[in-house]
Amino acid sequence: MTAMRLFSEKGYESASIADILRGAGANSGSLYHFFPTKQDLLIEVLRRYRDGIAPMLLSPAWEGLSDPIEKVFALLARYRQALVDSDCFYGCPIGNLALEIHEPDPPVRDLIAVNFDGWVNAIETCFTEAGTRLPRDLDRHSLAVFTLTTMEGGVMQSRTHRNLNAFDQSVAMLRDYVRRLEHEAVAEGNKVA
Amino acid sequence: MTAMRLFSEKGYESASIADILRGAGANSGSLYHFFPTKQDLLIEVLRRYRDGIAPMLLSPAWEGLSDPIEKVFALLARYRQALVDSDCFYGCPIGNLALEIHEPDPPVRDLIAVNFDGWVNAIETCFTEAGTRLPRDLDRHSLAVFTLTTMEGGVMQSRTHRNLNAFDQSVAMLRDYVRRLEHEAVAEGNKVA
DNA sequence: GACTTAGTTGAACGATCAATCAAGTATTGG
DNA sequence: CCAATACTTGATTGATCGTTCAACTAAGTC
Numbered sequence: 001m002t003a004m005r006l007f008s009e010k011g012y013e014s015a016s017i018a019d020i021l022r023g024a025g026a027n028s029g030s031l032y033h034f035f036p037t038k039q040d041l042l043i044e045v046l047r048r049y050r051d052g053i054a055p056m057l058l059s060p061a062w063e064g065l066s067d068p069i070e071k072v073f074a075l076l077a078r079y080r081q082a083l084v085d086s087d088c089f090y091g092c093p094i095g096n097l098a099l100e101i102h103e104p105d106p107p108v109r110d111l112i113a114v115n116f117d118g119w120v121n122a123i124e125t126c127f128t129e130a131g132t133r134l135p136r137d138l139d140r141h142s143l144a145v146f147t148l149t150t151m152e153g154g155v156m157q158s159r160t161h162r163n164l165n166a167f168d169q170s171v172a173m174l175r176d177y178v179r180r181l182e183h184e185a186v187a188e189g190n191k192v193a
Numbered sequence: 194m195t196a197m198r199l200f201s202e203k204g205y206e207s208a209s210i211a212d213i214l215r216g217a218g219a220n221s222g223s224l225y226h227f228f229p230t231k232q233d234l235l236i237e238v239l240r241r242y243r244d245g246i247a248p249m250l251l252s253p254a255w256e257g258l259s260d261p262i263e264k265v266f267a268l269l270a271r272y273r274q275a276l277v278d279s280d281c282f283y284g285c286p287i288g289n290l291a292l293e294i295h296e297p298d299p300p301v302r303d304l305i306a307v308n309f310d311g312w313v314n315a316i317e318t319c320f321t322e323a324g325t326r327l328p329r330d331l332d333r334h335s336l337a338v339f340t341l342t343t344m345e346g347g348v349m350q351s352r353t354h355r356n357l358n359a360f361d362q363s364v365a366m367l368r369d370y371v372r373r374l375e376h377e378a379v380a381e382g383n384k385v386a
Numbered sequence: 387g388a389c390t391t392a393g394t395t396g397a398a399c400g401a402t403c404a405a406t407c408a409a410g411t412a413t414t415g416g
Numbered sequence: 417c418c419a420a421t422a423c424t425t426g427a428t429t430g431a432t433c434g435t436t437c438a439a440c441t442a443a444g445t446c
Contacts, residue, residue, distance in 0.1 A: 010295050013206050017434060027395050028435075034393090038434065091292055098353045099284055099292040102204050113353050142362040149346030149363040156345050157338065160291045160306050169335040170342040177370040210404055221405075223424050231404065 007045055007093065012100055039108065042097075046111035049094060053118045068129035069178060072147060075123070076171050079151055080164065088162045094119075095152045120144045134178075135185050143178075150174045200238055200286065205293055232301065235290075239304035242287060246311045261322035262371060265340060268316070269364050272344055273357065281355045287312075288345045313337045327371075328378050336371075343367045 007015050017038060021028055035041040061078040062071050082090040094115045101108055124144035127134060134140070150170050157166030200208050210231060214221055228234040254271040255264045275283040287308045294301055317337035320327060327333070343363050350359030 011293065014295060016432075018432080029396075029437080030394050032435070036435090095349060096292050098349050099289045100204065102207060109353060109355075116350060116353060139362070142366060145350065145359050145362045146343075146366040149343055149350065149359070150339075151346070152349050153342030153344070153346035156288060156291050157309060157342065160302060160309060162302075166338050166342070169332070169338045173335060173339040173370070177366070177373070180370070180373050209402075211402080220425050222407080222426075225405065226423060229405090 007042065007097070011096055012042055039105075043107060043111060046094075046097070046108065046115060050111065050115050050118055053115070053122065058122055068126040069133070069182075072123055072126050072178075073171070073175060076147070076151055076174075079155060080167060080171070083155065083158055083164060083167060088158055088164065090155070091159050092152060092155050095155065116148060120148050123147050132188075133185050134181050135188060138181060143181075147174065200235065200290070204289055205235055232298075236300060236304060239287075239290070239301065239308060243304065243308050243311055246308070246315065251315055261319040262326070262375075265316055265319050265371075266364070266368060269340070269344055269367075272348060273360060273364070276348065276351055276357060276360060281351055281357065283348070284352050285345060285348050288348065309341060313341050316340050325381075326378050327374050328381060331374060336374075340367065 010019070017028065017031070020041075021031060024031075031041070035044065057078070058075065061075045065071050065074055079090075079092070094112055097108075098112050098116075101112065120141070121144070124141050127138075127140040127143050134143075150173075154167035154170035157170075158164055210221065210224070213234075214224060217224075224234070228237065250271070251268065254268045258264050258267055272283075272285070287305055290301075291305050291309075294305065313334070314337070317334050320331075320333040320336050327336075343366075347360035347363035350363075351357055
């Protein structure tokens with residue numbers, strides 16, 4: 001859908017209905033037959049992102065990988081590639097919308113939250129699959145949230161600076177942190193054994 | 194200035210000139226006498242944020258603190274308080290603008306970058322002041338960038354979920370990471386001694 | 387082949403947007 | 417005290433926004 005591309009490129013408010021219609025080669029009446037308001041269109045777009053996380057984002061990023069921790073950083077590498085391919089114009093579409101929606105606007109905000117949750121849960125699964133490679137008492141969910149934090153914060157800064165440094169530095173720090181957690185888990189294992 | 198408040202509350206595009214005029218009790222002609230375009234107004238707002246980082250943000254957050262690492266997390270606590278006080282409606286004004294500006298728009302983007310740089314440099318100074326409490330080969334600048342990443346990513350998620358969990362979890366992870374770095378520095382010190 | 391439903395067309399609507407401007411009032415400097 | 421400059425007023429502009437609608441065509445049903 002053209003709307004997905006334009007919302008992602010220009011943002012929700014900036015992407016006018018006229019833009020979308022022109023891009024899609026459609027007429028206003030047609031659009032409004034399916035989506036009574038612009039917000040309904042946004043909601044459909046967010047639903048598609050939600051449903052697309054596994055097939056469109058994770059599957060391609062994880063092709064041929066089995067190591068769960070490698071998978072986490074392969075996904076982050078995917079966002080890095082998006083930055084590279086767009087000369088650092090790329091911004092996570094969900095993150096953009098998250099900051100663009102200022103009114104309470106419950107249905108939209110909920111769907112953004114659901115998108116974040118889907119992403120975080122996928123990463124949490126990786127960290128859970130890592131089993132004893134990570135410390136026993138480490139909260140896998142928190143680490144997954146922190147991974148999304150790193151991605152969103154890194155993309156935001158790299159987009160602003162138009163270079164990859166901030167993203168790369170942030171991911172390198174996260175990578176170092178996870179390595180230290182792995183080392184601790186090894187030490188833990190030795191103690192038990 | 195009312196414009197600062199409204200840009201921060203509603204975003205740049207959503208805050209109409211009429212809103213700002215009403216809020217400030219001024220007339221359009223007056224405003225346009227000082228700021229020929231809306232973008233010029235935004236630029237002035239960004240300049241004030243830039244100039245306000247030290248006096249308005251850091252000084253109050255760091256009052257009575259001398260420990261440089263404590264200062265870093267005191268600043269993050271400040272953002273947490275902003276989330277609490279606003280029922281998690283708060284978003285970092287600079288971060289919001291960073292994601293709202295989609296066009297190249299060099300003067301605005303540069304000023305956003307400068308704001309980020311000011312923030313990062315202040316934090317980098319803290320980590321540099323921490324001296325041998327952190328590993329010798331640790332890049333202080335990267336860690337400062339990572340701190341901003343954590344703040345922006347955490348605020349984004351907490352704002353979306355309307356609760357503090359994501360922010361708190363992210364900051365807790367960063368805190369844990371820094372603690373591990375401190376432990377390594379201690380080990381380093383022992384080795385040298 | 388009549389009847390219904392689904393989908394399309396594009397001109398038009400009112401609202402609102404950023405921006406303008408001619409006419410006015412303070413403020414200042416000589 | 418006057419002329420010049422600095423600032424204010426608020427109605428107005430044209431563009432653009434999301435949305436509507438009456439007329440139209442295509443597809444499916446019996």
